[in-house]
Amino acid sequence: MRSITSVSIFDENIIRTSPAGSCVLRIAEALAGEVPLHLFSNQEEAPDSWPVRRTHIPLPPSPVVLRSFLFTLFSCLTYRRSGLTVSTEGAFPFCDVCYAHFCHRHFLREHRDAIGGGPLRHAARILNHVWASFTERIALRSARVIVVPSHGLARELASTYPDLVSGKIRVIPNPVEIAPLPDSRPPIDGVLRLSFCALGNFELKGLRLIFEALARIPEINVHLTVIGGTPGEIRDFKDLAPLNKVRFAGFQHDVRPYLLASDAFVFPSAYEVFSLVCLQAAAAGLPLIVTRLHGVEEFMADGVTGWVVERTAESIATAIIDAARDRERLRVMGREARKRIETYSEEEFKRRWRELLFSLVVA
DSSP states (O other), X not given: OOOOSOEEEEOSEXXXXXXXXXXXXXXXXXHBTTXXXXXXXXXXXXXXXXXEEEEEOOOOSOOHHXXXXXXXXXXXXXXXXXXXXXXXXXXXXXXXXXXXXXXXXXXXXXXXXGOOSOHHHHHHHHHHXXXXXXXXXXXXXXXXXXXXXXXXXXXXXXXXXXXXXXXXXEEOOOOOOOOOOOSOOOOOXXXXXXXXXXXXXXXXHTHHHHHHHHHHOTTSOEEEEEEEOOHHHHHHHHTTSOXXXXXXXXXXXXXXXXXXXXXXXXXXXXXXXXXXXXXXXXXXXXXXXXXXXXXXXXXXXXXXXXXXXXXXXXXXXXHHHHHHHOHHHHHXXXXXXXXXXXXXXXXXHXXXXXXXXXXXXXX
16 A cells, blocks of 8 residues: 555544534544644644644634635645645635535525524525635535535535536545443333434524424423524524423533433434434434435434434424334334444544545555
C-alpha cells in the first residue's frame, strides 16, 4: 500500500456532538499516527495524545452564516497545499474528497417551506443554505471523490448536480456505537414513554406534529421527552406542548440514557440525509415511529422495526395508539431494529475510509 504524504481535514466542529463532526473525528482517529494529519476547525476534540497538527480558526458565536463564511475564508487563506484534502461539504471548497452531509440546493428547492423559526431565525437559515449552496457547488466540482452517508443523498446529488458528480460518489454509512444493552428497561405499565431528539429546527423535524398527534389521543397515557434544541426554540415549543405530557431535557452530550428510558422513538422529520439519531435509537433497542427518510430507509421496515408514517398528525397518532396497545411487541420490534443496524460499526466505517484515501494516492 502506497504511503500518503499528508491528509488535511476541514470541518468547523470536529466534536462528538456534531453529526458530521463526530464522523470526521472517527476518520481522524483512523489516520492518526499512521499518516501526517492536519485538522482545521473552530472546535475539535481530538485527544492531545494524537500526533496531529491543529489549526484553530476563530469564529464568532453567531450567526451561523457568518461562521460558515469566515471558516471557508480563513481555511483558504491559511492552508498551504500538500497531500490530500478532505472537507465537509464546502468548508474548504477546493478539496480532493468532499464529505457531503447535505444537498443545500436541493433542500432550498424542495423543502424551503419546512424551515421553521421566527422571521429573523428563518431568514438566517435561508441565507445560510444559500451560502452553503454556493460553496458546495465548488466543492463538488473540485473533488475527485464525493463521499455521502446514504443512498438517498447520493440520488439527490446526482439529480441536482448531474454533470459535477457523475462517477465520483461513494456511499459510506455513518457509524453508530453498538453498546451492550442494560438488563433493566422501562417497566411495562400504563405509560407509553416516547422520545424525540434534534439539535435544532424543531419545526422541520416534526415536533409540532407530534404535539398535535398527542392532542388527538387524550385517552392514551403518553409521556414525551424532547432532547436537544436551542434555548429559543425550547421556549417557543413549551407554549405549544400538551399539558403534563412533555418534558424538555435540553441539549445533552449523551442522549443514550434518555433513549434507554423510552419505549419508542418518534421522529417525523421533513428531511434528513442520514438521521444518526434514528440509528442511535435503534442501537438502544427502540422501535421507530418515523417518516420516510434517507439513511433510515436502508434498515427500516414498517410493522417490523416500527412504523413508517406520513408527515401528518393523524398518521403519527395512529402509530402511537398502535404502539400503546402491545408493549411486548415494542420490545420485539426494538430488538429487530438493533439487529439491522449492527453493520454500522465504527470499525467498518474507519476501514472503508482508510481504503478510500489510500486508493487516491498517485504513484
